Amino acid sequence: MKNLSNIIAISFKSILKNKRRNIFTMIGIIIGIAAVITIMSLGNGFKQTASEQFEDTGAGKDSATVNYMKSDGEGAKENPFSQQDIDIAKQVNGVTDAKIKETEDQGYSAKMTNAQKKGDISILKKKEMTRPEKGDGFNEDDNELNKKVVTVDDKIAKDVFNNEPIGKTLYIDDQGFKVVGIVNDAMNPSAVNMPANTFDRYMGYLTQDYPSLQLSLTDDADKKEVADKVAKALNKKGSGAGEGSYTYTDMEAFMKNINKVFDGITYFVAAVAGISLFIAGIGVMNVMYISVTERTEEIAIRRAFGAKGRDIEIQFLVESVVLCVIGGIIGLIIGILVASLVDAVTPEYIKSAVSLSSVLIAVGVSTLIGIVFGWIPARSASKKELIDIIK
Known part of the structure; x- marks a missing residue:
């Protein structure tokens, strides 16, 4: 050495x-x-x-995601995962819990009901929106206080408010929300950003276009086998069985x-x-x-x-x-x-x-x-x- x-x-x-x-x-x-x-x-x-990203969609070891798709391929107008559907999933051996899964980047379909313009919009839940292109946006305090504020994109600003939306009221399903900023999202046209807590309080009945059911499984469960059983049970008794189908995709293998x-x-x-x-x-x-x-x-x-x-x-x-x-x-x-x-x-x-x-x-x-x-x-x-x- x-x-x-x-x-x-x-x-x-x-x-x-x-x-x-x-x-x-x-x-x-x-x-x-x-x-x-x-x-x-x-x-x-x-x-x-x-x-x-795949783990977030249900590719984790002890979790699985069951999706729902209408027969015509369009988004679901009503939530195909009712409390009864959740109870059906929980009864399958190997499932410890089931809940409706929310995807952060996916919006909630709603109706804009202003007198000047009516139509479909997509609501995105956010904890804060502090850097809008115009206006002040909203912060975490607004979220905690359930303030009825939103940001809109250029399309809504032009169609409804003649490009002057700040301080005006946007009506969603006949409920008024103050516009506090303009934010554009290329992936979501006609998008409205709303504080998450405000959404849960006033718009909690809305569902995402393509909802899914998140399953929590026991440690010794065969994920594919259990998830397939849940999908099969929902296709027989699920609230959306008549208009579409429930399916499980093995995201872990795909990953x-x-x-x-x-x-x-x-x-x-x-x-x-x-x-x-x-x-x-x-x-x-x-x-x-x-x-x-x-x-x-x-x-x-x-x-x-x-x-x-x-x-x-x-x-x-x-x-x-x-x-x-x-x-x-x-x-x-x-x-x-x-x-x-x-x-x-x-x-x-x-x-x-x-x-x-x-x-x-x-x-x-x-x-x-x-x-x-x-x-x-x-x-x-x-x-x-x-x-x-x-x-």
């Missing part, structure tokens, strides 16, 4: 002796490792985000397939980026050959003092590995910083997640490059005999 630490110390001195040349040699490794880490971090981030696709894409792109590491390895080999040529006198002196060929080989091999590992660590840090920067710039769209496997791959690949591409020059150095050098 003492001899190895001495060899590593000598390796650092040798690398520092030719700083400029070795820095340029490491650039290829740094770029390659940084690219691989960035891609894998973003790929892992996508997987985590997808997993969280696993999605993760496999993510892994395949991530590793393929990372492998393409890793081609630069092969080129960097050639550069390391070239530099080590130059180092062997320049240090012929050093090799001769060590031979004269009794150093064996294996000692010389290990010395140059360790130098190659140290050079590559330093480049790999720098590339790892840069890759993490780049992934974090992308995450910070686009927090709503792209997430990054650095895993332990990514770190191990970075260090492992760097070490492997040092061994593979440093072995031939090291072997060449070990074959130099003192008598041949003197000649």
